[in-house]
Amino acid sequence: MIVLGLILLLIGVFASISILTTVGGVLIVVGAILWILGATGHALGGRKHYF
Template sequence: MIILGLILLIIGIVASIPLLTTIGTILIIVGAVLWILGATGRAVGGRKHYW
């Protein structure tokens, strides 16, 4: 999710498409939150690890 967010963010910046930039930023933030929660051992969506 973080990688997809980075790709969309870069495409949005290069192509000057604000919608892709916004979606990319949101995906990066959500992916980072899920990654941190999974790394602390907290169950995310019923799983101990988030892939």
Template sequence: MIVLGVILLVIGLLAGISLLTTIGGILAVVGVLLWVLGATGRKVGGRAHYF
């Protein structure tokens, strides 16, 4: 999720498409948030890992 978000963010910035930039930024932030919660040992959605 983080990698996809960063890829969409870069493509959106290079192509000048604000929708891709927004979606990429949101995916990257949510991915990092889930990664941090999983790394601290909290269960996310009833699972220890979200992937």
């Protein structure tokens, strides 16, 4: 999720498409939160790890 967010963010910045920049930023933040929760051992949504 973080990688997809980074790709969309870069495409949005270079192509000047604001919706891709916004979606990419949101995906990076959500992916980072899920990654941190998974790394600390908190199960979220029935899953312990998100890949």
